Amino acid sequence: MPQKKNSPGKADMFTAKMTPTPELQSKRNECSAFFFKQQLRAGISKGNSGAPGPVKARERKDSMAPPPAPSSAAAVVQKGFSALNLGTPLPPAPEVAALPIDEKLAKLAAITGAPLSSEHEAQLRALFAEKPHPIAYDGFEPSGRVTLAAGLLRALNAQRLMDAGCHVRLLVADSHALLNNKFGGDPKKLQSVSSYMVEVWKALGLDTEKLPNLEIMLASTETARHAGAYWSQVLDAAGRFTVERVQQCAPIMGRKADDAVHNTNRILYPLMQVADGFLLQADIYQMGADQDAGNELVRDYIAQKELPNKPVFLSHPLLLGLKQEQLKMSTRTPIKTKIKKAYCVPGEVEGNPVLNYLKYVVFPLHAEGVTLERSEKNGGNLTFATYQELETAFAGEKVHPADLKPCLTKYINALLEPVRQHFASGPLKTMFASIKKLKVSPTPDADKLANLTLPGFPEAVKEWKPSPLTLEERYAVARSVGEECIQENELQALVEKKDHPVCYDGFEPSGRMHIAQGVLRTVNVNKLTSAGSVFRFWVADWFAMLNNKMGGDIDKIRLVGQYMVEIWKSVGMDMTNVEFLWASKEIIAHSASYWLRVMDIARRTTIARTLKCCTIMGRKEKEGMQAAQILYPLMQCADIFNLKADICQLGIDQRKINMLARDYCDQAKIRFKPVILSHHMLMGLKEGQEKMSKSDPESAIFMEDAADDVSRKIEKAFCPEGVVEANPILDYLKHIICPRYAATGVTVKQVDGTEKTFVAYQELEDAFVARQVNGADLKTALTKYLNEILEPVREHFSKGEAKELLAKSQNSVHFEHRSPMNGSATSSPHRLQRALTKARADSSDEPLRGIADDVDVDNEVYGSEDGEEESDVENQEEQSASESAGVVTVGVKKNAIRLLDVASLSVEGSQGHVNEDRFVVASNERFHLLAVMDGHGGSWAGDFLVDELFKAIDKVYDDGFDQTKLKDAMEELDRSFCAMATRKMDTSGACLLAVLLYVDPNTDTPQKIVLNIGDCRAIIQEAPESDSTGKKAKGNSPAPAAAKTLALSEDHCASNVKERMRALRSGAYIQNNRIAGVLEPFRTIGDIDVKGPDMKNWVIATPEIRQSELLVGRSNLVIATDGVWTVLNNDRTMALALKELGASGGRPSAESAAQAIVKEAREFGSCDDVTVIVVSV
DSSP: OOOOOOOTTOOBSSOSOOSOOOOOSSTTTHHHHHHHHHHHHTTTTSSSSSOOSOOOOOOGGGTTSOOOSOOOOOOOOOTTOOOOOTTSOOOOOOOOTTSOHHHHHHHHHHHHTSOOOHHHHHHHHHHHHHOSSOEEEEEEOOOSSOBHIIIIIHHHHHHHHHHTTOEEEEEEOHHHHHHTTGGGGOHHHHHHHHHHHHHHHHHTTOOTTTOTTEEEEEHHHHHHHTHHHHHHHHHHHHTTSBHHHHHTTGGGGTOOTTOSOOBTHHHHHHHHHHHHHHHTTOSEEEEEGGGHHHHHHHHHHHHHHTOSOOOEEEEEOOOOOSSTTOOSOOOOSOHHHHHHTSOOOTTOOTTOHHHHHIIIIIGGGOTTOEEEOOOGGGTOOEEESSHHHHHHHHHTTSSOHHHHHHHHHHHHHHHHHHHHHHTSSHHHHHHHHHHHHOOOOSSTTOSOOOOOOOOOOOOOOOOOOOOOSOHHHHHHHHHHHOSEEETHHHHHHHHHHOSSOEEEEEEOOOSOOBHIIIIIHHHHHHHHHHTTOEEEEEEOHHHHHHTTGGGGOHHHHHHHHHHHHHHHHHHTOOOTTEEEEEHHHHHHHTHHHHHHHHHHHHHHSBHHHHHTTGGGGTOOSOTTOBHHHHHHHHHHHHHHHHTTOSEEOOBGGGHHHHHHHHHHHHHHTOSSOOEEEEBOOOOOSSTTOSSOOTTSGGGSOBTTOOHHHHHHHHHHSOOOTTOOTTOHHHHHIIIIIHHHTTTTOEEEEOTTSOEEEESSHHHHHHHHHTTSSOHHHHHHHHHHHHHHHHHHHHHHTTSHHHHHHHHHHHHHHHHHHHSOSSSOTTSOOOOOOOOSOOOOOOSSSSOOOOSSTTOOOBTOOSSOOSSSSHHHHHHHHHSOTTEEEEEOOBOOGGGSOOBSEEEEEEEOOTTSOOOOOEEEEEEOSSEEEEEEEEEESSSHHHHHHHHHHHHHHHHHOSSSOOHHHHHHHHHHHHHHHHHHHHHHTOOOEEEEEEEEEEEETTTTEEEEEEEEESSOEEEEEEOOOOOTTSOOOOTTSOOOOOOOEEEOOOOOSTTOHHHHHHHHHTTOOEETTEETTTBSOSBOEEOGGGSSGGGTTTSBOOOEEEEEEOOSSOEEEEEEOHHHHTTOOHHHHHHHHHHHHTTTSSOOOHHHHHHHHHHHHHHTTOOSOEEEEEEEO
């Protein structure tokens, strides 16, 4: 889409003498259709002016209700441009239906400069059979004076399309040019150049007033007029591609994919170009060959959505620059001078720009042929009917460059004369003079960025409640809200300057509301409004969709948003100075200024800087991140300015995005930066939880919890006697109870049996440290006060509409637990891993069965798919999505190996992303399978292995295992998954470590086989062998060697020298100890983005297989993902397991062992997902 920058040696339109010369398939994607339908209802797309009336000021009485049908701000269609009217028939076109289809195809083939492929021909025949007048689209940036390619060649191709019966839509992409920093991103200059380009095409015959089957549209206007449909499409595309995938489209912006520094505009630009074609309802994409990467992204998007209608992509060749090896055109120097100096070696056809111009511009516009004028002594004039005749003559040196160049000059000047005449006088002459003065740097991003003046959202006219406090008191109250303030002097100045500073906090309606969101936020809001502030809540329903909350279902998201507002009302939030603004409504209503702000932030911010903010989404800063997760910080940053926020009052976990806003102020020369007032993050109730987690219901108090729920959770909460640090009970008292009951104090029973009322929290803390108050009594008091606070909420939701709203929102929350978790509506659902049996064997030989005697554990894989039956939902409600534990006993001596105890535990990482680890524990009469999968970039690879691994291994069992067959089976699993992932553009992957325990029927010996792909690990400690009676050797018998912990596998990563050399020999690029700079493990299942044809064998799925005899006696085995091994060594991990397993002969507890390992890994700083299987054999 971009036009290339000025550089010497191009021909432009004016050099020479200037004497006058359908329905979406998933609920998440219905958001786009929803906005489109709302626009139709609002009259935006009815074919009138395309713009509704002016936006009215907001009325506060509606501010807490979900948004009505969004209406777009008026967007004026500029003179000379067409208005895109969706939902209305195309205007009548000249009758060309009688033209034979072969002639139509010939005209389209002429655009590409080569015969149509069989695929394109079949597509076009089917298209014309269905639609006599298909819509053809071309888009380009207004980036300076119009080159020959942008003028004559584009006019020629547009005419060919219209001659074939197409309705042509040309999109002048001024908003894209701004994002791409053309003219420093100055909107006024870009629109001036856009208007100039329209006049050039008019002079060349592309006049929309005379051609009913031609429309020329301005991108900034149409994306504002149809904001809902357009930006929903952008966000939908963003949720389907990784950052790395979108970055490959850099050439469409005139940039290189391997540039040292990448700004975030490189992510937004290709996604906008994807949406362009859909907005214009294009059947045919007709753009230059330099846009092929963007077209490929469109193809991938269509494939992922499995859309039935696929457009045809026709790429025209690019005109060569006139200098040697200059592949594109430039725009300076007169035509005669340029062509005279042009590269043109006698007899050479390849790479000859003079012949290139004649072939693609001159001959197509002169059906009568081209005459080459020569003197009689040089042979006289020559006329060539076709270009091929001329090329043959030149190749045979019958025509010399000295003859060819004057011929080209004559014809080009003749073609351009109408344009020169068009701009020869009057206002158009003035227009051209001003355009000539505009300069564009030949280097991307070298132009000084223009500072945009962008308005925020219009405000309602309202009298806000003044504060009775003094200036000092107002500052003190406001400052007390923040655990951190950046900067205090700015806050002080703000309070002095403004009676009603605007505070902003945003929230995603993403599920049940815990007490930090409900009560702590209420406390903070009431403090700030008492100090005179206006508090604007940004109900980020659109952001929740982008972050795939509630499965991306906008209706469910809004329902939960309304429920959260009702909770704040019932819990005592003073609504006098409070506004609730819904993102979907406000962004659509004021889309032009909003998205300009987003684009301005994108072009000034590097991808690396934006990635640091991505933990605001509750997700890791990691490879394989979706493009949607890059757009989220840009949009949140834009919110601050569009809401005209003076104070960003969010949690401390949002600090990075708020700092991005302050950095942007420096770059964009915005004088007043927002003050950052970050509130405390309430701890989780369990030991070691720095903040509450919705994914673990027992770690948090929820606003609709019953009194018994509150009592149970507080009673189980972590509260070490006399210890203040990391004590959640004190944290609740300090930040919720004491501020709430500041007027009356908090009454707690003391150790001596008396009750004391503490007016200040510090007194209570001192008493606890001095052991005058114990933890049990603190819990009793906390339970009492929490239930007092929550009782009005329970009462509010016990009847009427509020009761109905609660029920509906709870249903939506259940949907959240079962929704796709990797951002694609077509991807595999997240599976909760759960144990199906739980039992423990004692020392007898008789096995204990599971929960029920009729449970058959044979062939059962413990990592099941959810959502199949009602009972699955109940199981999910009993167990959080972040943690699952399984204990399995297989006591049947079918294969003569008895598992004394097995436990598996999988725990979500501490950075808030969904658990991507998986495990399998399964048995039959032939073998036991114990496997862990360390997923990354999504959960689909792990889910696939849960489904397929046991079946694949069982299939190759043949009186034992053949290692070659096992290797082939694992590689076939990888091929199968990669084939599916390629179709879905899923870049997830998983490391795999599987242990097989069986008795070899040929030798009657117990065997262990380890299959390792990646950086998971297995360790074992085999006990000293006992004699045949089961007793240890005594007397003069030699003492057995002490049991040692042995590693059964080696990590496949950069620290493994052998593995690193394997990768290097394959040609792998290794940066920061990662393949291609992105992937740590060197062997995985999946990861198609690093297994392409140009990366053959960089990352492989060939398992390293180790087989050895399992010693007679008791053995203890630990299998775990790298969330353990990054912080614990083999010996320490086994010691933790043995302590709980009873290595000295005590009763084993694999479950406790697994829990101990996970707990210590967390304490030692592991923030990754952790999965552990502990086995006593």
